[in-house]
Amino acid sequence: MDKLDRYRDVIENKLNDFVTISERALGSDKLRDKAVFDRHNDSYLVVREGWIGSRRVHSFVVHVEIINGKIVIQEDWTEHGIARDLEAAGVPKSDIVLGFQPPEVRPLTGYAVAA
Numbered sequence: 001m002d003k004l005d006r007y008r009d010v011i012e013n014k015l016n017d018f019v020t021i022s023e024r025a026l027g028s029d030k031l032r033d034k035a036v037f038d039r040h041n042d043s044y045l046v047v048r049e050g051w052i053g054s055r056r057v058h059s060f061v062v063h064v065e066i067i068n069g070k071i072v073i074q075e076d077w078t079e080h081g082i083a084r085d086l087e088a089a090g091v092p093k094s095d096i097v098l099g100f101q102p103p104e105v106r107p108l109t110g111y112a113v114a115a
Contacts, residue, residue: 004042007071007091011044011064012037014085018046018062018078033061042066065099067115072099083111 001009015035022033031050038044046062062082063075071091076082076098083096097112106113 004066004069007066007095008039008042010086010089010091011066011071014082014089015044015046015062015064017085018082022046022061031057067097070095070097070112070115072097072115074099076100 012035015037019033019035030052031048034047034049036045036047042065044062044064045060047058048061049058051057059077060075061077063073064082065072065074071086073082073096083098086096087093093111095112097115098106098109099115101109103113
């Protein structure tokens with residue numbers, strides 16, 4: 001298995017794990033998290049949707065892409081951070097970009113600065 005296929009599998013597994021855990025944490029049939037994977041474009045999402053009272057909820061909890069061989073975290077509203085999960089699965093920090101951080105801050109994060 002090449003590096004990109006391994007990264008795709010790791011991302012999908014970690015996002016599926018997150019959705020499973022969030023189902024228990026949300027504890028409501030009014031909100032749900034759903035994993036959406038697009039391997040062709042290397043874009044991976046967790047979408048939260050449902051209702052809180054009369055207010056519609058439809059937002060990204062996590063958005064991860066693979067760009068130029070690096071995993072770019074575009075959005076991350078998880079409590080502990082998806083980057084830690086990727087690291088625990090063996091992805092080196094040098095292949096993880098915190099895309100939600102401004103470019104001038106990225107050198108201070110300990111992760112890759114660009115894809």
